[in-house]
Amino acid sequence: MSSDSEFVQRADTAVYETEEPVLYGVADGIATLTMNRPTVNNAQNSQMTYALDDAFRRAVNDDAVKVIVLRGNGKHFSAGHDIGTPGRDINKEFDRASLWWDHTNKPGGEYLYAREQEVYLGMCRRWRELPKPTIAMVQGACIAGGLMLAWVCDLIVASDDAFFQDPVVRMGIPGVEYFAHPYELNPRIAKEFLFTGDRMSAERAYQMGMVNRLFAREGLEAGTYALAAAIAKQPRMGLALTKQAINHVEDLQGKRTAMDAVFAWHHFAHSHNELLSGDKLGGYDAKAMIEANKSAAGERR
Structure with a gap:
């Protein structure tokens, strides 16, 4: 007799505000992927995540x-x-x-575990391994799940x-699913970043080596595409092999296995x-997280 629990049914009540959550364009050898949910600050639903993958x-x-x-x-x-x-x-x-099964009819912890293996950890790892160089152009907020998109x-x-922020410790969760914090920052700074849930300014992130280049908002686009154009002049195979080599070194330092362990603790x-x-999120929805951020900022003034 199988020990599997019975499948369940869950209602899909999502109402999309756009049928184009990601815009795509190519010019001068540079592909631009634009997250296109500005009315909700480009919050990542599955519609957007799968559109990004495509x-x-x-x-x-x-x-x-x-x-x-x-x-x-x-x-x-x-x-996020x-x-x-x-x-x-x-x-x-x-x-x-990926090869994970559908989560929507699964009971218990399997429901969220299967989904996040697919749309968060799995997809982020796939995107990190793309053979072409990728550049995140970040303005305004880059919070929690937004960090994952920038970090890949x-x-x-x-x-x-x-600014950059991962406030999910407030939910009792040890950081987002793609746990790259100690690799993007040094371990002591990563602890402070998570323990406090505070915003990290772009200048501070630049000092820590997480950000490559800083520009005033009005110069961000020009600066980003100038960098992309310079990289595009390099030979394709040289770029791919260099990326593969550096990613391999990170994984030899334990990045992938550490991420597997923290993903389990996350769940x-x-x-x-x-x-x-x-409640899996410890009672925090988007509004509650915004209020917690405001309260924490007020206490530190």
Whole structure:
């Protein structure tokens, strides 16, 4: 007799505000992927995540593309995972990009574990391994899940008014699913970043080596595309092998295995929250997180 629990049914109530969550264009050997949910600060629902995956694949398959730029439409790069808009589509089935099974009818912890293996950890790892150089062009907020999108890129170029933040420790969770914090920052700074949940300014991120170049907001686009154009002049195979070599060194330093361990702890935290409160996020939706940020900022003034 199987020990598997019975499948369940969940209602998909998502209402999308756009049918184009990601815009795609190519010019001068540079593909531009633009997250296009500006009314919700480019919060990442599955619709957007799968659209990003399709766009990255399209750019890789186009021999005319040498470099890929990822950017966000509107004031902000990305406010992170969608945990509170009408377009939150956690119960919708998609044509999956990896070999994990559909999560929507799975019971218990399997539901969220299968989904996040697919759309967060799995996709981020795929995007990190793209053979073409990628540049994140960051303005405004880059929060939680937004960090994951920036961190999978080879380079980060930011406006001087951008900020970076991972406040999910407030949910009792040890950082976002793609746990690159000790590699993007040194371990002591990574602890401070997570323990406090404070915003890190673009200048501070530049000092820590997380950001490659800083520009005033009005010069961000020109600066980013000048860098992309310079890289695009290099031979394709040289770029691909260099990227592969550096990623391999990071993995030899434990990046991949560490991420596997923290992903498991991340899901222990989700299960712990659900046992205590009935909510995997510990009672935090988007509005509650915004209020917590405001309160924390006020206390530190």
